[in-house]
Amino acid sequence: MRKITIDPVTRIEGHARITIQLDEGGHVTGTQFHVTQVRGFEKFTEGRPYYEMPSITARICGICPISHLLASSKACDAIMSVRIPETAALLREVLHCGQFVQSHALSFFHLSAPDILLGMDSDPARRNVLGLLAKQPDIARDGIALRKFGQQVIEGLAKERIHPSWTVPGGVNAPLEPAVRDRILAGLPEAKAVVYRALKLFKGVLDQFKEEIEHFGNAPSMYAGLVDASGKLQLYDGGIRFKDPEGKTVVDHVPACDYAKYIGEAVLPFSYLKAPYFKPLGYPAGVYRVGPLARLNVVKSCGTPEADAEFSEYHQRCGKIVTSSFHFHYARLIETLYGLERMEVLLNHPAILDRQVRAHAGVNSLEGVGVAEAPRGILIHHYKVNEQGAITWANLIIATGHNNLAINRSVEQVARHFVDGKRLKEGMLNRVSAVVRAYDPCLSCSTHASGQIPLRIQLLGADGAVVDELKSA
């Protein structure tokens, strides 16, 4: 038995390691995706006042703090038993759309475009955003501009790009100023143009990746995402819909407070990341996927005209139920377009500039659950408090966690197809990493650190000795 270790997996948020088991003939016999960091927010928030939770839990992540702010604020809204003002809900959703745009732009342009546009087998030293910048400056410029626009939306509304304190229990702490609204609206056409260029580019290279599409986590699973009352895409609100691998809705409009009836959490012996599963099917049969691919599988439409046109073409190209995890990228771009269109709708809502944006109350319920779609999938914050409002128990189920079982299966599928232990090449192992990147995992979030160390791949002999080693960026 031999073993290859990819440690760490690069161009993802957080730390992970992959081990690939080989037999004596060099064939892959098994894989494991290990998340090697541990956080502990559920434990150290015990005793804190519930109203501090949005600010504390936003520190879980520097990429998607807005999602944590929103899910946490919604859990606190439930503890206060308030219905937040309409304008506050509109503003929270605009903020959320800004986050989707910047996060999806980061994932596509900065993290995955090097694989897609420079090639899976390209020089690993140049296969990064800076290599992209040198080789394809137009694309790099677009990526920078789109991410910057999303960040400016966040900064315009919430005054800070990272870890803003604007979203609070009961609503938001300041109304929207007309000048900020106008500035965002003025930036939308160019942001959309960038997304259209990216979509055209991506569709143009799809034929070069037939083998990856066929083997990048291309297997049946269930799918879960939030939908509105009519089954359209919802990022901020809505109920959870589960679909089976054939596309049949199994459970629909699950309210936040009932998530635990359908989602169980298994513990894997080789990872700090728990493995949620669809409870009625049990573990591990209840594997499901969340995030862009899953969302576009569970909804009947996006609900905005331009995204819906792309949505139709996407399903025509890839099928009614899209199974290959390679298409997370495609779905991510469509959602980015949706985010921009949705922003426009929300910013033109007649109530968007109203000054009443916060409901005030104390503890009216000893338990609250908040659910929102983070860029990577469903995000659940569940708190229990005592009568003084101090947290007594907390459970966070993070988007990447839902995908844990699917990522493990995808890694194995890619490794079995592409990795040849006898003729090990960096590009083979890059594909194993690339399938993980397709999910855009946010491991700092999901385990409750970020950083970058060069990729290290070791081929170990049966006696544990290193017989080969590859390094990449």
Add this chain to the structure above:
Amino acid sequence: MKRRKPGKTLIVGYGNPLRSDDGFGWHVTRNLVPALAGCEVEVMTCHQLTPEIAEPLSRCQFAIFLDADSRGSPGEIHCRKVHPASPQPGAFTHGCTPAHLLASAEKLYGSRPQAVTLTVSAQTFAFGEKLSPVVSAALAGVVEQIRHLVGAGHSRLPKRSATLERD
């Protein structure tokens, strides 16, 4: 794209303001407003340098990067000219440097400013929002140095590296 007038200066203070002296750049920028009144300056703070900064960088004529340095005697101030450099093999977004940003600004947007890094040698990177006393004492000198640099533009750039005396 709106272009800045020639002479515009961009000041970027970066680091982690929750790790004591690593927040040096943030602390300096808070002291700059009165010192630079009337100057054509844009000030930004961030936790780390990212490729997005290349764009505003391309629209200015002079840039100052403010950071803490783990080398040297605590409180020591260094002013170094930045030369554009292509990313090293293995570089990644977390490793973006002022030199990379200058090269990126030129490559992506067609122009780059003259630039310096102004750093102070740190005493501690422990958890905390306050600077160590020795680094805090260097703040006034750094602000004064920035005021001179902004006033004189690149004509006062150091040839290579200059270590400034502390009081």
